[in-house]
Amino acid sequence: MKALALSLWNKENEKAVNLLTIQDVAQFSYFQRATVAEFLTFTSQFMADRTAPGERKSVKEKEYICHSLTKTDKIGGVMICDEEYPQRVAFTFMIKIMEDFLAKHPKGTWSSAPFTDADIRKQFDAAQDPKEIDHLMKIQTDLDETKVILYDTIEKVLERGEKLEDIVSRSEQLSATSKQFYKTAKSTNSCCVIL
Amino acid sequence: MALEDTLYQLYTILSTKPILDSISILHIDEPIVLEYGHLGINATTFKGLCLYAAERFDKYVSCNEMQTHLDMLSAVLILLNPDDSRFWIYRRRKIKKSPISTIDGLKSELWFAEHPVKVKPKSGEPFQHCRWLLQEHNHLVTSGIIETQLHLCQRASSAYPKNYYSWSHRLWLLKNFGSFMDLEGELKWSTGWVKMHVSDFSGLNYRFNLITNLNYPTSSTKTSEEWTTSTGVKSTSIKSTDFSTVVLGSSARKRLSQVAVTEIIWICDLVAFYPDRPALWSYLKMMILYCDTNKFDYAKRCRKQIQTVQKIKNKHSEAFRDTAIISSLFGIGL
Numbered sequence: 001m002k003a004l005a006l007s008l009w010n011k012e013n014e015k016a017v018n019l020l021t022i023q024d025v026a027q028f029s030y031f032q033r034a035t036v037a038e039f040l041t042f043t044s045q046f047m048a049d050r051t052a053p054g055e056r057k058s059v060k061e062k063e064y065i066c067h068s069l070t071k072t073d074k075i076g077g078v079m080i081c082d083e084e085y086p087q088r089v090a091f092t093f094m095i096k097i098m099e100d101f102l103a104k105h106p107k108g109t110w111s112s113a114p115f116t117d118a119d120i121r122k123q124f125d126a127a128q129d130p131k132e133i134d135h136l137m138k139i140q141t142d143l144d145e146t147k148v149i150l151y152d153t154i155e156k157v158l159e160r161g162e163k164l165e166d167i168v169s170r171s172e173q174l175s176a177t178s179k180q181f182y183k184t185a186k187s188t189n190s191c192c193v194i195l
Numbered sequence: 196m197a198l199e200d201t202l203y204q205l206y207t208i209l210s211t212k213p214i215l216d217s218i219s220i221l222h223i224d225e226p227i228v229l230e231y232g233h234l235g236i237n238a239t240t241f242k243g244l245c246l247y248a249a250e251r252f253d254k255y256v257s258c259n260e261m262q263t264h265l266d267m268l269s270a271v272l273i274l275l276n277p278d279d280s281r282f283w284i285y286r287r288r289k290i291k292k293s294p295i296s297t298i299d300g301l302k303s304e305l306w307f308a309e310h311p312v313k314v315k316p317k318s319g320e321p322f323q324h325c326r327w328l329l330q331e332h333n334h335l336v337t338s339g340i341i342e343t344q345l346h347l348c349q350r351a352s353s354a355y356p357k358n359y360y361s362w363s364h365r366l367w368l369l370k371n372f373g374s375f376m377d378l379e380g381e382l383k384w385s386t387g388w389v390k391m392h393v394s395d396f397s398g399l400n401y402r403f404n405l406i407t408n409l410n411y412p413t414s415s416t417k418t419s420e421e422w423t424t425s426t427g428v429k430s431t432s433i434k435s436t437d438f439s440t441v442v443l444g445s446s447a448r449k450r451l452s453q454v455a456v457t458e459i460i461w462i463c464d465l466v467a468f469y470p471d472r473p474a475l476w477s478y479l480k481m482m483i484l485y486c487d488t489n490k491f492d493y494a495k496r497c498r499k500q501i502q503t504v505q506k507i508k509n510k511h512s513e514a515f516r517d518t519a520i521i522s523s524l525f526g527i528g529l
Contacts, residue, residue, distance in 0.1 A: 029219040
């Protein structure tokens with residue numbers, strides 16, 4: 001059971017602007033970590049851009065699931081977890097973190113983004129055990145009936161005419177090494193982490 | 196020739212037995228890179244080395260004069276291609292001819308056996324070789340060696356979900372070298388593992404074997420020496436999971452009954468939080484059947500938790516229909 005990344009986004013415009021990013025790539029081998037971190041960032045941006053205010057999405061890709069939500073007050077969240085991590089807890093947790101974040105960094109301060117926040121990092125580390133954090137969280141998503149749109153693969157989230165390879169090659173978050181890794185992994189049909 | 200040089204370079208690294216935290220196959224320019232205890236092998240080099248070394252091995256395997264060369268080739272090949280039993284068989288035959296006589300010697304061969312798991316966690320051969328080494332040299336086994344083996348199992352189980360090989364090996368260690376293990380610590384570890392891997396039935400099966408075969412200390416004498424397996428040292432007659440009746444004295448029965456009931460309460464709590472995990476439901480059924488077979492009275496003490504679980508099952512009955520969850524609950528009145 002693993003939460004790999006949590007990010008918050010400014011969704012005042014269609015293109016999401018990063019407010020905060022936390023990642024945990026310790027489980028990956030030493031040489032893979034930098035590439036994995038870049039793909040987590042890329043995927044988070046990709047999902048944040050494509051989740052409109054009021055929407056919630058869960059996208060499965062290989063053994064990972066990317067949960068994304070944007071609130072109507074234009075703050076977005078993306079959490080990337082493995083398949084074991086319960087979906088309900090991921091959304092509950094993101095909403096709680098958004099509330100904590102807004103209390104400390106209201107909209108007027110967002111021009112200083114991205115932020116780091118040690119307390120949110122601590123909460124993310126604690127969230128590796130979803131059962132432990134669930135009863136501590138004050139918000140009950142049972143009261144929140146917002147439907148989550150499910151996608152089988154990340155490519156299903158693409159808009160008409162979009163191609164993932166093009167988005168990868170244009171991405172500012174991916175280094176040349178990562179882009180090459182994606183191409184090689186795709187052509188040899190080997191496991192490409194996250195994508 | 197480049198592959199020959201790379202082969203020697205790799206063997207030179209391995210023969211120093213460095214602390215290797217990870218071994219990865221990478222898309223890099225260099226054939227081999229070693230950084231801060233992490234070994235990386237270029238993917239193309241990896242493939243070429245496998246074929247080259249295997250060809251050399253087949254050529255020399257019948258030549259007595261090429262012993263040193265074959266030792267090198269087998270050490271590299273068990274790392275590059277752990278599923279091919281030829282290289283493991285060679286090493287076992289060599290050890291049979293010149294048996295290991297020191298603890299360091301045993302640790303050295305175990306080091307070579309353990310590292311392929313970092314390349315391919317779901318491979319049975321490295322674990323089989325470890326078992327052979329430990330059985331053949333059980334007079335040299337120490338608790339440190341067993342602890343390293345347990346770490347290896349954990350690593351493989353983490354890297355590959357529901358890893359049959361690593362869990363079988365862990366169970367074998369428990370059955371045969373349980374006296375070298377910190378069993379109280381092992382139980383705590385198992386609790387932590389199950390909480391974080393709620394779909395891992397192999398881990399739950401191991402836990403079932405662990406908790407139903409421990410001699411639990413009485414509350415007045417809870418020292419680590421009190422924690423033993425019920426079949427003692429190096430025994431092969433540990434009870435299997437066939438729900439056969441436990442034959443124990445009355446105080447041991449009482450302790451085991453308390454443990455089983457506590458376990459049912461704990462699993463019901465996990466099922467309530469993760470109702471969509473068939474492995475948890477199957478494990479709950481195993482514990483209930485175990486208590487029924489041994490006439491441990493759980494119904495009264497777990498009434499509230501069992502009722503909660505029944506409500507969950509009924510609430511999700513439509514979603515659970517035709518799934519492993521419903522079939523696993525057949526026959527136990529849940």
